[in-house]
Amino acid sequence: MIRLGALAVGLLFVLNVLWGAVQPREAEAPNMAEELHKHPKQMVWAHNGPGNLGIFGTFDRAQLQRGFQVYKEVCSACHSINRVAFRDLADLGYTEAQIKTIAAEYEVATIDSNGEPTTRKATGADKFPLVYANEAAARAAQNGANPPDLSLMTKARHDGVNYVYSLLTGYSDDVPKGWNKPETSYYNPYFHSINIAMPPPLAADGQVTYADGTAATTDQYAKDVTAFLTWTAEPKLENRKETGVAVILFLIIMTGLGYLSYRKVWADVKKA
């Protein structure tokens, strides 16, 4: 009985779903954006360690500081890194005094003694303030676009680290024939919808002057700021990998000992 019922139910589902399968499909309009879209360039990063495998490797502190400089002088005009606190900059190798100075360049909201909203200089305990108070303010100021917060950007996109670098270096004036690009947008095949509202941020060599003598090229800027944004998204990256190596070594030894014990325990059964 139960099997007859099952047979009936089974036939119902099978015929139903196969009926759907044989329905004609509407021809999908060719999606030019999909064809133009490019996967991120695969780059080698200091924090990925030997072989770019991501098992070892630490951030290049000097690079992070340069990246922070690029962020501050270029990106921060429109993009916040609101999840990063000034105190976190100690990870980049800044001293407490330097952090204080950096923080003091920013204003954060507070209330004065009369209860009126005002601002004060930021301290190490504060986070980087938002550039725009809210999305509406951002869109009003940015021609309808909303520059996203960059704190987590390298984790919020597929292959995010390479994506950010590719996006920054992927602008092209070479718009393919037949591609519809509005005047207010820019052509960037690494962006999901190809047309991006952000003007090329790293436009010219020499735009940012590095104190440490590193070549001031747009490519270098892109690498440095990408490394910096990798850190903002995953500040515990080094700690994570160090812990991981220790944990796995421990587990391998533990499992090895466990295996020997297992062999001993089972020796008289296997002999049978």
Place this chain on the structure above:
Amino acid sequence: MASEVRQATADNLEPGGERRRDFLYVATAAFAGAGVVPVAWSLVNQMNPSADVLALASVDLDLSALQPGQAIKAAWRGKPIFARHLTPEEIAESNKVDVASLRDPQSLADRTKPGNEQWLITLGVCTHLGCVPLGAAEGEAKGDFGGYFCPCHGSHYDAAARIRKGPAPKNLEVPPYTFKSPTAVTIG
């Protein structure tokens, strides 16, 4: 070809076999047990103050607007701080008291920084059961000794915030602080 399990008992092991096994088992268990320690520690440590809480562990206080006789309240580590600008009379009065007669014997100098005896900075937490004493704000009761008065159970503190009467066992606690300038301190 019997296939029954031979139980691991002493009498079917070769001489010395049991000890070797025991060592291996103990070593395995001990090694695995050692791994429990860091795991347990990370479960304990996550309850310690987080980085953002620690970052707020020090506050800057500006005393420049504080006239003699006035006091301000601030917050440090989630607790009230009383900063009091003592008048010369209060200082003289406090120094007259026989320290040995106090419940918690401390002189005013013990409770202030050298050269800055007029600035008395204490926690605003009664040492009895943790209420916030009155006396820091304008018009609040200052108690029988002209300092602070805790309304919960009637503890009276003098101008140096020393316990003089009531159930509190200790003087109001002085937090760690340093003068950054004559009228600016960092607490914590």
Place this chain on the structure above:
Amino acid sequence: MSFPWAKQYQPTSAVGQWMDERLPLARFVYGALGPGYPTPKNLNAFYNFGVLAGVALVIQIITGVVLAMHFAADTRVAFDSVEHIMRDVNGGWMIRYMHAVGASFFFGVVYIHIFRGLYYGSYKPPREVLWMLGLVIFLLMMATAFMGYVLVWGQMSFWGAQVITGLFSALPVVGPSIQTWLLGGFSPDNATLNRFFSLHYLLPFVTFGVIILHVWALHIPGSNNPTGVDVKSEADTVPFHPYYTAKDFVGLGVYLIVFAAFVFFMPNSLGEPDNYIPANPLSTPALIVPEWYFWPFYAILRAFTSDFLGVPAKLWGVIGMFASILLLFVLPWLDQSPVRSNNYRPLSRILFWVFVAVALGLGVCGGKPAHEPWVRLSQVLTAYYFAHFLIILPIVSKLEKTSPLPNSISEAVLAKYGKTGGGAPVAQPAE
């Protein structure tokens, strides 16, 4: 209940004796996971996964309780509190990654556990209730995992909540009201987040309770084994401790190594990047996909694309998805073969591997956008999924000519030993 040769707990101290007469907890553990549980001696590595699933749940509960100490179930700050855990809480990043990766691993382990049960016929009499309790655990896990994913309040959390509760809106008449009731509003919002947090905290403990029933039900008939042949004598079994505790310890070690590799070196590889974008009710991600462990069921949901018998396609999808899991409850009565293990069922064995391939194929389809060829492929695979359990298996199990079974587990072990050892002649089972 146990086999007559099961060892009985003997308190070794006066305190143990005193306690045993009042609360025989030690006796219970001794009989459940200790020397007092005679276990077939031929269990292979796939039998490790039951214990591993238990460990995975414990890891989830411990890390989850810790995360709940720092998480704030409020739509304005939920995402921030997760990042607070990642950045500021001492070791918080590790605990959160363990919880997130742990969910995936829990499902991975449970899927292997389920497929092991399917292959060796562990759902067959007398283990039907054991099997059904396992399915209850699986359903509880799915609900828990879904609600936990929403708590992050990222883009995929929000839209996942929207889409999954939207399934209920397919029900005729009452559907929309049910969705509104589930959400506590007209779209996922604070009410949704708070109730999901409450239930996400509760359900793992319910699951734990069902696991105790699951283990209880296991100990009545005892463990199945790769031959599917019943235990006949003491020679067929070994005490669970130390034999299987030692073996499970090795399995656990290997599991933890793989787990740690993900937690520490690719913690985000199993998740969707979109969930690192805070929830935005006004902007849908380009592709809404659940976590990988829901992909096969998501593929079945989307495979029903045509109205059929006057029922709209959307409702069929929901019915199909639920049916795909619920039909497993009647599996013990669909499969009529007296032989449990697929080792002795040549035709069923092939069908089993076809089914594995179909399930994996559905998984792939579920993670893809709803375009061709993925839709047609998922439709064909879905058809097989239902046909496999509801049509093919009942018929094949009735007609199939099975291979001769060994007389006992011991005999099967000996035969294997003889083959691999290649040494002295041993008594071969009649084959």
